[in-house]
Amino acid sequence: MDLLVVGGGPAGLATALHAARAGLDVAVWEQRAGTVDKACGEGLMPGAVTALGALGVHPPGHDLRGIRYIAGPRRVDADFAAGPGRGVRRTTLHAALRETVLAAGVRVEQRTARRVEQDEDGVSVDGTRAGHLVAADGLHSPIRRALGLDRPRRARPRHGLRRHYELVPWSDHVEVHWAPHAEAYVTPVAGDLVGVAVLTGARGSYDDHLAAFPELRERLAGALHAGPVRGAGPLRQDTSARTVGRVLLVGDAAGYVDALTGEGVALALAQAPAAVRAVINGDVAGYEREWRRLTRRYRWLTHALLGATRMPPARAALVPLAQRLPWLFAATVDALARPARQHQASGPSG
Numbered sequence: 001m002d003l004l005v006v007g008g009g010p011a012g013l014a015t016a017l018h019a020a021r022a023g024l025d026v027a028v029w030e031q032r033a034g035t036v037d038k039a040c041g042e043g044l045m046p047g048a049v050t051a052l053g054a055l056g057v058h059p060p061g062h063d064l065r066g067i068r069y070i071a072g073p074r075r076v077d078a079d080f081a082a083g084p085g086r087g088v089r090r091t092t093l094h095a096a097l098r099e100t101v102l103a104a105g106v107r108v109e110q111r112t113a114r115r116v117e118q119d120e121d122g123v124s125v126d127g128t129r130a131g132h133l134v135a136a137d138g139l140h141s142p143i144r145r146a147l148g149l150d151r152p153r154r155a156r157p158r159h160g161l162r163r164h165y166e167l168v169p170w171s172d173h174v175e176v177h178w179a180p181h182a183e184a185y186v187t188p189v190a191g192d193l194v195g196v197a198v199l200t201g202a203r204g205s206y207d208d209h210l211a212a213f214p215e216l217r218e219r220l221a222g223a224l225h226a227g228p229v230r231g232a233g234p235l236r237q238d239t240s241a242r243t244v245g246r247v248l249l250v251g252d253a254a255g256y257v258d259a260l261t262g263e264g265v266a267l268a269l270a271q272a273p274a275a276v277r278a279v280i281n282g283d284v285a286g287y288e289r290e291w292r293r294l295t296r297r298y299r300w301l302t303h304a305l306l307g308a309t310r311m312p313p314a315r316a317a318l319v320p321l322a323q324r325l326p327w328l329f330a331a332t333v334d335a336l337a338r339p340a341r342q343h344q345a346s347g348p349s350g
């Protein structure tokens with residue numbers, strides 16, 4: 001096998017698809033059975049929609065026109081200049097990706113990877129040999145940890161909680177509601193379904209946090225819950241490197257700052273072809289450079305926003321400032337929307 005991918009989330013499945021289409025013999029190991037759900041805001045930025053479309057993956061959802069920031073009575077919105085994004089339920093996204101991956105002839109096995117060894121010629125995972133290994137095993141990547149690529153965290157941990165409501169969406173913007181200790185991200189994902197994800201560094205249940213958003217709580221009152229609350233975190237994951245030997249980290253496994261800008265899936269989809277290109281070219285170090293380039297704007301912007309909004313006065317000033325400087329808000333939203341540019345636009349094998 002040329003490439004083993006551990007993790008069957010968006011990063012792993014997109015990597016496998018690029019690899020298969022480039023003619024590599026590739027398999028995916030995913031520890032969970034069937035359609036995989038996950039705590040996520042479920043807003044696909046326009047760049048993610050474009051990248052999925054290029055792979056022939058068109059998950060149904062709800063078009064997103066842009067982003068709206070709300071704090072009490074203040075609100076400001078900006079539309080995506082790069083075309084619409086899409087709110088897509090995680091299970092819908094997973095099913096669409098998985099179906100395309102299987103149709104491309106990739107073997108997807110329900111297996112948990114446990115032990116990784118490597119030598120000059122290849123990688124061995126629990127005794128299965130492959131030329132290279134992509135670890136796309138998520139935020140708390142066990143492979144990253146086992147390979148010693150985890151860096152200790154310094155920041156106060158933030159985490160996310162998400163619930164779906166059976167409601168007709170009232171907006172085609174992703175709404176970000178700001179409260180002193182949490183943000184709520186409202187994403188329409190179907191004609192009768194709205195996802196609400198709360199990001200916070202504070203303790204408490206989903207409903208405790210929702211109490212900080214009275215206007216939103218009123219809108220959601222009485223709506224049926226479609227499924228349980230799902231959580232994820234700590235969100236911030238620092239890594240010392242994205243590659244070691246013949247192993248490449250892709251998606252959240254490669255490091256994560258925060259979900260504040262809703263770009264995780266777009267970034268995973270941008271990293272996938274870069275990793276496959278590195279495998280094909282035998283240039284694993286090239287992936288490290290490409291990863292830095294592809295994620296630079298995300299890392300910079302997310303750190304800046306997180307740092308600023310950690311200070312209560314700056315947090316309170318954010319939405320009024322965005323109202324006063326609409327061009328700055330529009331430019332920021334536009335930056336989020338733009339697809340990450342690959343070095344060789346022609347695909348993984350260049």
Ligand SMILES: Cc1cc2nc3c(=O)[nH]c(=O)nc-3n(C[C@H](O)[C@H](O)[C@H](O)COP(=O)(O)OP(=O)(O)OC[C@H]3O[C@@H](n4cnc5c(N)ncnc54)[C@H](O)[C@@H]3O)c2cc1C
Nearest residue numbers: 007009010011031041042043113137138160251252264265
């Ligand atoms: C609250 C919250 C809100 C978010 N909102 C958004 C948003 O609005 N838009 C957006 O684009 N992104 C958002 N994100 C980020 C997005 O969810 C992630 O960036 C994305 O899921 C990363 O995909 P991945 O494939 O790297 O990881 P995952 O989707 O986590 O997939 C990793 C997979 O690896 C499997 N796995 C783990 N260990 C093993 C093992 N040992 N063997 C086999 N399989 C294994 C897991 O079961 C899992 O299926 C949000 C994240 C959070 C937490």
